[in-house]
Amino acid sequence: MSNKGVWGSIATINKVIDKSNFCLNNLFQLKVGRGTRIRFWLDPWCGTDNLANRFPRLAAIDTNIGCSLADRTEWTTNGFVFRGCWRREIREGRETSEILMVNTLCNNVERWHWRLNESGIFSVASLRAAIDSLTLRSAGPVTVWNKFILTKVRIRNWQARIDRLPTKQNLMERGVVLDNDLCILCNEERETGDHILIRCRRAIEVRQAVNLWWNLLPSQPTSVQSFFEEIRGERRRGWCKIKEVAGQAYIWAVWNGRNGAIFNNKAFGPIRTANDVQSQVFFWCKSRDKRFRSLNWNTWCCNPSSYLSLYSG
Numbered sequence: 641m642s643n644k645g646v647w648g649s650i651a652t653i654n655k656v657i658d659k660s661n662f663c664l665n666n667l668f669q670l671k672v673g674r675g676t677r678i679r680f681w682l683d684p685w686c687g688t689d690n691l692a693n694r695f696p697r698l699a700a701i702d703t704n705i706g707c708s709l710a711d712r713t714e715w716t717t718n719g720f721v722f723r724g725c726w727r728r729e730i731r732e733g734r735e736t737s738e739i740l741m742v743n744t745l746c747n748n749v750e751r752w753h754w755r756l757n758e759s760g761i762f763s764v765a766s767l768r769a770a771i772d773s774l775t776l777r778s779a780g781p782v783t784v785w786n787k788f789i790l791t792k793v794r795i796r797n798w799q800a801r802i803d804r805l806p807t808k809q810n811l812m813e814r815g816v817v818l819d820n821d822l823c824i825l826c827n828e829e830r831e832t833g834d835h836i837l838i839r840c841r842r843a844i845e846v847r848q849a850v851n852l853w854w855n856l857l858p859s860q861p862t863s864v865q866s867f868f869e870e871i872r873g874e875r876r877r878g879w880c881k882i883k884e885v886a887g888q889a890y891i892w893a894v895w896n897g898r899n900g901a902i903f904n905n906k907a908f909g910p911i912r913t914a915n916d917v918q919s920q921v922f923f924w925c926k927s928r929d930k931r932f933r934s935l936n937w938n939t940w941c942c943n944p945s946s947y948l949s950l951y952s953g
């Protein structure tokens with residue numbers, strides 16, 4: 641694919657998303673022969689007006705005003721270029737500059753078809769949705785239960801699993817100058833994603849508090865990745881489902897607690913954070929699936945396993 645023109649510019653983002661094994665080139669399709677049915681001067685194939693109206697001088701001296709797009713453009717290693725066919729010599733000045741303008745339009749000719757939209761027109765939204773579906777699919781069962789978990793939570797937690805959160809370590813590696821690299825929660829160890837979310841003693845206290853209420857979270861994982869692997873290794877389907885929701889709520893709550901401590905000077909409280917997990921799971925389930933509308937807060941707090949059968953569906 642040429643790097644010239646609009647489609648070429650879109651293709652350059654491939655370098656950015658390449659790291660996620662997302663092959664952008666496969667989403668483009670060259671529409672060979674499409675240009676033979678489009679009249680170069682008379683059809684509005686670029687913009688809302690045709691070229692005969694935009695460049696009447698040039699149209700008037702073409703040997704065939706009814707020629708096709710394919711007749712007047714040629715694919716080269718630099719993309720599509722304009723190939724004029726004139727009744728007479730081109731004059732310097734306006735005609736020459738107009739030919740350059742027409743050539744630019746040809747260079748951007750949309751013979752690339754974007755597979756993700758029926759119209760064939762590229763859109764950022766369709767690309768974003770495709771990347772999301774790919775990345776979330778790679779996260780395993782999360783997509784199955786996504787109705788329980790808000791998109792922003794899934795994206796945040798996915799970033800945590802691949803170590804893309806703006807932790808102190810990640811920021812310093814990117815050249816951001818900070819006072820220190822210590823974990824804001826314990827002030828003892830370097831702040832990495834796996835430390836602050838999993839190995840930090842304050843995070844462990846959160847898990848212990850959650851598990852006192854309902855034994856849902858792995859107690860001794862070493863990383864965010866192994867945390868979710870352990871949850872997904874659960875054989876009982878209902879348990880696995882509720883544990884996944886709780887695991888997502890836990891990562892979300894600890895990271896928010898960490899941010900509150902850094903940006904709002906709020907003390908990090910393991911009990912309060914565990915309560916956040918408890919209420920998040922309650923509200924996510926209750927609001928996002930009609931089977932859970934009967935959830936009662938008091939029962940949820942005192943005897944949550946009484947609802948376990950609801951999760952087996």
Ligand SMILES: [Zn+2]
Nearest residue numbers: 823825826840
């Ligand atoms: Zn820590």
